[in-house]
Amino acid sequence: MQIQASTLKGTRDYHPEQVVRRRYIFDTIRGVFELYGFRPLETPAMEKLETLTGKYGDEGDRLIFKVLNNGDFLAKVPDEILQQRDYRAMIPWIARRALRYDLTVPFARYVVQHRHQLQFPFKRYQIQPVWRADRPQKGRYQEFYQCDADVVGPISAASEAELIEIYAEVFRQLQLDVRIRINNRKVLEGIAEIAQVQDRWQEMTIAIDKLDKIGTEGVRHELFSKGFTSQQIETIFDLLLTEDIYILAEKLKVSAIGSQGVEELLALLPYFDEQRLPPNAVFDFTLARGLNYYTGFIVEVVPTEVQLGSIGGGGRYDDLTGVFGLPNLPGVGISFGAERIYDALETLDRFPSHLQWDISVLLLSMDAVSLQHAFHLARQLRRHHIPVDIYPQVAKFKKQMKYANQRKVPYVLIIGEDERIQKRYTLKNMATGEQQSLALDELIDFFNTHS
């Protein structure tokens, strides 16, 4: 039977040139993480279904990919479940395994499982794919990478300042202009308190989180429709849009929680040069962040040269591992949106140009003996760390050149009888057509200075 060769909808192959570009992003992030003492962790793709269930809400539970038990998975399914075709009830009977939905829950599971071997503060980063059964659409995939760094255990404002610095450093290296927005959930709680909506501050936060998408008027409208009074809404916006943190501190004085939030933000400053945030970082009290497990410091990164939404975010949480029986372990973490960073770099043409070449030169040979000669030449070049390839058959020159063109190699080296005898080879620049005749040691020099 012949089978149609195709990927599943919602999944994709990464072609070589894409793997190379993605690796550039991941290596940059990884390098900075390690410079800051974060250590790599990898967890299995499959976790126990019960480890993941109930952590992401009902919608999340539905979007978790479950893996069918092997062998006779129907053997123990109760009759009534089969009769009633109750697929929800059947899941735990036929699937013990599920695919990782994010990196946070596996990290929490890891910390609890191995807590006696770990030293706290424990700093880990993790760059791995996750799977979600979202309806596939342009730019949304069922398999994609997450890229997280967290520190758990004894932490302080220093840990948060470090994460801000990591964002600044990664995007400096990637040559991507960004704005790093910083806030504190306690500031939002204080604002709610002063507007006398403290019991509804989560609702307020969810509305504020939409500011980027629906604008000030949209948020006012949403709050109003939820029954917030005009007076409350005015108070909220007056506080939110305060630009100076010291003025906000004055306004929040009457709120204990709000004052603590401001204090936690100000506590970041002594860690930076001249007691100021990095030039591309700002306090922005309208920043809310969606996830409701954040309890203090929150941060988000947006590119300034393209409209793409956030390309990074994170914050402080107080109870990562309680659900696994280890309560009150605080932490703070950030993540990078690698897929969007890829899009931003591509749109802005910021990938380093050398990434386009996989080899420095392709060796072409005119006859069987030249092919053998090419092989020995290639060995010498490779010993000098110059990546080269050889057209592996004797073939018409035209065919070999066509291959070189299509594969987009920067140079070809032509080896025929004359070249073999004189031990000087014709190097052709594929972009300019320029040719020169070089001996082996000249070739080594040439490529060591041209790459």
Added chain:
Amino acid sequence: MQIQASTLKGTRDYHPEQVVRRRYIFDTIRGVFELYGFRPLETPAMEKLETLTGKYGDEGDRLIFKVLNNGDFLAKVPDEILQQRDYRAMIPWIARRALRYDLTVPFARYVVQHRHQLQFPFKRYQIQPVWRADRPQKGRYQEFYQCDADVVGPISAASEAELIEIYAEVFRQLQLDVRIRINNRKVLEGIAEIAQVQDRWQEMTIAIDKLDKIGTEGVRHELFSKGFTSQQIETIFDLLLTEDIYILAEKLKVSAIGSQGVEELLALLPYFDEQRLPPNAVFDFTLARGLNYYTGFIVEVVPTEVQLGSIGGGGRYDDLTGVFGLPNLPGVGISFGAERIYDALETLDRFPSHLQWDISVLLLSMDAVSLQHAFHLARQLRRHHIPVDIYPQVAKFKKQMKYANQRKVPYVLIIGEDERIQKRYTLKNMATGEQQSLALDELIDFFNTHS
């Protein structure tokens, strides 16, 4: 509800020190692959179930992990299947997706799907996890990495010689002594022909493949029990154990296929220095390899200093993609057994010693102001590419030193009031206890020469 934090049986976490050691292996292999013009490919973890089914035999089909469809997966299952609890028949109704079982089938699927964009010869390597529902046991996991390189399209003996050279180079870099065994399936076919068992040569090959495990007597016994005559067995062994390829060539003269096999092996030699295989490579006519899609050149790598079985293998095939509708695409490939290489390096203590340190120095501070000072100092060191970490809280010195000890950092840098004022800091070697007082620029010099 509290949930037990544990991994699934058959899966495991890779702790930071393991990730670092595995990365060392993968980066070494990757570096050599790229030096030889192989390009990285990544395919999705999930493939269509029909893409994988029927490619690995009945046993393989059973061991493929199937992923349950999302939503009401029971909706379309025919009644009789439910009534009869026919789990085998139910699979295609409830699972459209499956987890990658190896890297070869997804590669074949990739080549066919994207054949119009690819340039042939197409050289790719792929380092990704695969999943198999094998019964978990010591050293056997349900999730493990494979590491393959293949070239498909126009190839020649040069392509095979290149793969031998890659094996030699990777294990040279990993400082692992190996023997690279080389044979050709056609030689085995020729031997079968001369022993007059040509119609049973696959059976013969399967028995010979067990030589390492059950020895010569075991193989003789197995062949005998399968009805091979003593005479045939003698002939087979006489030919198999021929040491000199030119003597074997004489013996195989009467077999066209056998002679072709010898010729293909000899065709490798002109590509090597002095027309000889690398010192650790040998022609070994007892090498059979299990997989039956190999049609010519075959190769296997075994470590010589530990008993571990093979740590690499591969060969030439003629029809990778026929099942996906693209017939007669030849190729040759090798793979590395990364998990066993890890075990070998660990047993022999061959991992580079610097892999044990994740940071160069941990900064400890005596008070809140020193912690801020430490942060500025860390920034300077990091700007000079020195990975450092800071204990992120003001804490008792003893507690901080305990952390430094447990985390196994090579050096700590102690910052208190005196140090801050004098701008000279106490650097302590954690192994020797030695201390010295250094200024920032001296620290930078120290770590740039000590790492």
